[in-house]
Amino acid sequence: MKNHPLHFAIVALLLCVHPAEAVIKKVTFKKAVESNLVSAKALSRGGHQGFCMDLTLRNLSPDSIEVTVEPGLKLNSEKDDLQDILVTREAIFVMAKGREQKQSVYGFCCQAHNRSPIDGAKYNLKSKPDDNLQKLAAYLSKSKFDDQVVQQSIWAISDSNQTAGIGGGGCIDTNLFKLRTLVSRLKGEPVPDYQLVQKVVQLANGRMYTVNLALRGSMPFQNPAYQYCYLKVFDAGNQQVGVEIGQWLNGTSSGKYDFDVPAQQLAKGEYTLKLIGDNKVLGEKKVKV
Numbered sequence: 118m119k120n121h122p123l124h125f126a127i128v129a130l131l132l133c134v135h136p137a138e139a140v141i142k143k144v145t146f147k148k149a150v151e152s153n154l155v156s157a158k159a160l161s162r163g164g165h166q167g168f169c170m171d172l173t174l175r176n177l178s179p180d181s182i183e184v185t186v187e188p189g190l191k192l193n194s195e196k197d198d199l200q201d202i203l204v205t206r207e208a209i210f211v212m213a214k215g216r217e218q219k220q221s222v223y224g225f226c227c228q229a230h231n232r233s234p235i236d237g238a239k240y241n242l243k244s245k246p247d248d249n250l251q252k253l254a255a256y257l258s259k260s261k262f263d264d265q266v267v268q269q270s271i272w273a274i275s276d277s278n279q280t281a282g283i284g285g286g287g288c289i290d291t292n293l294f295k296l297r298t299l300v301s302r303l304k305g306e307p308v309p310d311y312q313l314v315q316k317v318v319q320l321a322n323g324r325m326y327t328v329n330l331a332l333r334g335s336m337p338f339q340n341p342a343y344q345y346c347y348l349k350v351f352d353a354g355n356q357q358v359g360v361e362i363g364q365w366l367n368g369t370s371s372g373k374y375d376f377d378v379p380a381q382q383l384a385k386g387e388y389t390l391k392l393i394g395d396n397k398v399l400g401e402k403k404v405k406v
Contacts, residue, residue, distance in 0.1 A: 141211065142178065146186040150242060154178040155212075159192050163236035165200050165226035165325075166264050170240065173219040176212040184210040186222060188258040189251030193244035199234045199323075200226040203250055203271055205257045225268050227275040232323030249274050249303040256299055260292065269315075273300050278327060279405050281309035286333075310334060311404055313380065329380040329406055335373045338392050338400025342368040346394035348376055353387045366394070374400055 142154075149155045156175045162168065170192055176182050190204040206223035226233070227250060253274060257267055269285075272278040280300050284293045289312070301308040311334025318326045340346065343365065350360040360378055374392055383406045392400040 141181045141183050143183045143185070146184050146190060149174075149182070149184045154182060155184060155210075157242060159240035159242075161194075161199075161202075161234035161236060161238040161240065162221065163234065165202070165233045166224075166268060168221040168223050169234065170202055170204075170222050170224055171219055172208070172222045173217060174210045174212065175217040176214055179214060181211070181213045184212070186210070188254035189246070190242075191227065191244040191247065191250065192224065192240040193242065194231075194234065195239045195241060198232050199238055200228040200231040201244055202234070202240070203227040203254055203275075205254045205267065205271075207258060225264075225271050226325075227271050229272045229276040229278070229325060229327065233319060233325060235323070247275075252303060253300065256296070260296070262292070262296065266293065266296070268317075270296055270300050272327070274303060279309070279313050280304065280306065281311055281313040281405065282315045282327070285312040286314040286331075309405070311402070313404075313406065329383060332378040332380050332383075332390070332404055332406070333376065334402065334404075335375045336390065336392065336400045336402035337371065338374045339371050340366050340369055340394060340399050344368070344394045346392055346399065348374075348378065349391050349393055350378060350383070351389045351391060355389075358383065358388070376402070380406060 144154060150157060155177055158173050160171045162171055172186065174184060186204060186208040188205050188207060192202045194201055202224040204222050204224040208220050208222045210218045210220065212218050253270060266284050269283045273280045273283060280297055283297050283300060298308050311332060313329060314331040314333060315327050315329055318328055345363060346366045348362040350358050352358055359382060376390060378390065385406055388404050388406060390402040390404060391398050
């Protein structure tokens, strides 16, 4: 069989490549930075979720290099009033010697009390690693949740927001329950069996606030007779706060009472929901806001 001239050209080209030049060194981002194999700079693309950061790496090593940016990397804002960003998806950079590469990386705010980053804001790698956030980011990178759920789970750890707020208002399916269980375990607290419905408000200056809307769930109760009952809310000092819901309930030896309590006026803290009829407590539930 007659060989085509292009075949000889390709073989000749491959023979000209020195074996050492064909080797690509693989390394994690952490090791690459610590070993001075790369330089890195990060700029905000504006916003606090999704592909919101541009990360640029330059290869300082004598070889081609493949750098894996692992979930859990924390990018620190050089302005104290702007939010830090937690990377939640893996990114891979492949660079020849002396070359530079820029990628948009996927991450979320991990400082809810600060302002949403502005376009072009500078970031560095000076933040100390957070073991719990790294574990959460690794889990999130292998899961599929919408951005709101991801953000709620991060703030539950970074800003001590309530774990009950993760997925609040929707159906707590198996995957969401596993996420709430992981966050609770990392925080060292019981897994909440109720929902705290919330919304995030962002002001024109970039400041963000989490507003509580409602507490939803169920509690066991016993009601001996058909009667008018009240659901009341008490604070940690057993003082009733201004939420009270009344309704007629059928007499039953036992059952579950579904509650949906307005929470806009509830300050951060622990509360007890009490279902009361004929001045007797028929059921109660402890919650956190």
